Amino acid sequence: MRFKRLFFDSSFESIKLSDKRIILGILIGLSTAFALYGFMYLLRDTFRLLTFSFGYLPNILSEFERNTFNWFFAALAFVFGNSITMSIIFSGHTYGFGKRNYKKRRIINNQTALNSVFAYWFAKVSYVIAFVSMGMADLNFLPEISIPLILLVLVLYLETWKTQSLYLGKGKFKWMLLHFLLLFILSFALSKVHFVNYKELDAIQLKYNPQIDFPNSNFSNTSNYDRFVNATLVRDNPNVILFNSYENKLDQAYLDFLDFKLSRSYRFQYLSARLLADADTEMKQIVAVRKQVLKGSINNIIYATLNKDQHSKRFIFPGLKVKIYDQQVFEAKTFSPIRLNLDSLDLEKNYKPKDTIKIRIANGFILNGRQIPTDMLMKEIAKYINQKTIFEYSYPGNAKYQNYITLLSSHLNALKTVRDKNRRVELEWNDENFTFKNKKQFAKDQARLYDEFPFRVTEKIDYD
Structure with a gap:
C-alpha cells in the first residue's frame, strides 16, 4: 500500500540528471580521491620518518606492506570520492513539476551521512591508531588486520550500492557490477602512485642507520x-x-x-x-x-x-x-x-x-x-x-x-x-x-x- 497526498509518497519518480553536473561531479570526485590518497600517503610516511629523530632504528616497510597500505588508502579515497560525486550529481533543485523529489533527497542524505560518519570515524580512529601503527611501529600486524581492512572498504562501498539501486532502472545489477570493477581497477592504479621517492629515503636512512x-x-x-x-x-x-x-x-x-x-x-x-x-x-x-x-x-x-x-x-x-x-x-x-x-x-x-x-x-x-x-x-x-x-x-x-x-x-x-x-x-x-x-x-x-x-x-x- 502506498500513502499519497497528505502522507509521505513512497513512490519513486524518474530522475533527470544534468550532463554538466555529471561531468562536474566525476571530476570533483576524482580530484577528491586523489587528494585524499595523497594526504594519507604523505601522513603515513611523515609518521614513519618522524621516528628517526628519536634515535630509533629505521622503520623500513616491505613492498608487500607498502602496496597493501597504499591500496587501502586508495580504496578509501575512491569510496569517499564516489560519495562526493553522487552528492554533487543529485544536489541542487529537488522539486519537479510542483512535487517534491524524495528520491533525490534520499540519495543526497545517504551520501551526506556516509561522508560525515566516514570522516568522523577516520579522524577519530584511523589517524590515532592506524597511522601511528603503520608509520611508527614495525610490528608485523598486517596478517591479522588484512581481512578487516578489506571488509571495511567493502562495507563502505556497499552503502553506495544501496544508493545506486534507487536510480538505476532495468539492468541495474550490470551497471553496479561495472561500477564496482571500475573503482576496483582505479584503486589499484592509484595505489601505484608514489608522492615521495621512498626507495631513496630508505637508502639514506639505512646509510646513516x-x-x-x-x-x-x-x-x-x-x-x-x-x-x-x-x-x-x-x-x-x-x-x-x-x-x-x-x-x-x-x-x-x-x-x-x-x-x-x-x-x-x-x-x-x-x-x-x-x-x-x-x-x-x-x-x-x-x-x-x-x-x-x-x-x-x-x-x-x-x-x-x-x-x-x-x-x-x-x-x-x-x-x-x-x-x-x-x-x-x-x-x-x-x-x-x-x-x-x-x-x-x-x-x-x-x-x-x-x-x-x-x-x-x-x-x-x-x-x-x-x-x-x-x-x-x-x-x-x-x-x-x-x-x-x-x-x-x-x-x-x-x-x-x-x-x-x-x-x-x-x-x-x-x-x-x-x-x-x-x-x-x-x-x-x-x-x-x-x-x-x-x-x-x-x-x-x-x-x-x-x-x-x-x-x-x-x-x-x-x-x-
Missing part, C-alpha cells in the same frame, strides 16, 4: 630515561663516524659530541654517547671514538649490545653504560626509583688502590696470569670486588670488541651479584599510599653497597 652486528652481552644497565646521541662506526671506513642524519671524520667527531651537549638544557652529567659498532670491530677503533667522546666533554658512554627481542628492537636499547675518564672506567649514574647520591663517584678518578687485579684479553681471558674460561669469568671477578681493589683491563689494538664487551658485562654482572648477596634492606611498597615504605633505609643501604663494592677499572691498550 646501517644494520649493525651488535656484540652479545649477558647484562644491561641502560634505561628509557637515558639521553644519548648515537654514534655509529662504519664497517668499511674506519675514518668516518655516522650520526643520526649525517657523517663526519672520526678525528673531528668531538665537535658533534660537544654540540650535542651544549644543545641540551638538562643536567650534563646524564648525557651519554651511545656507540654502535660491529662485534668484530678492533678495539683501537673503539678507543679512538672514546677519546673523541671525552674531548667533546661527555663522560658517559653506552656500548650498544644485541637486542634479541626483534619486536622491541626499535624501542628498547640494551647496552653497557659506564663513566670514563681518560683510561679509567667507573660506574655511571642509572635511573633508579630511589634517588641515590652518587656524585662521589666523580671523585674516584683520584683513587689510590692497594691491590690491582689484572685481566688480559688475548686468546681468551687471563686473570692474574691464569687462563679463565668465559663461563667462569663472572665468578672469578666476583671474588676480588672490594673497596681496596681496582681492576686493570689490558688488550692489544686488534682485540675484538666482542671480547671486551664480554669482559665488561661479566664484571658488571658480578658486581650486581655481590651487591645483591650483601644487601641488608629490601625495598617495600605501600599499596595504600602508593609509595615506598623504607626509602631512606634502602637508599642508605645502597650507598653502603656502592662504597664497599665499587666498580673501578683502568685500561691499557697495546698498539704494537
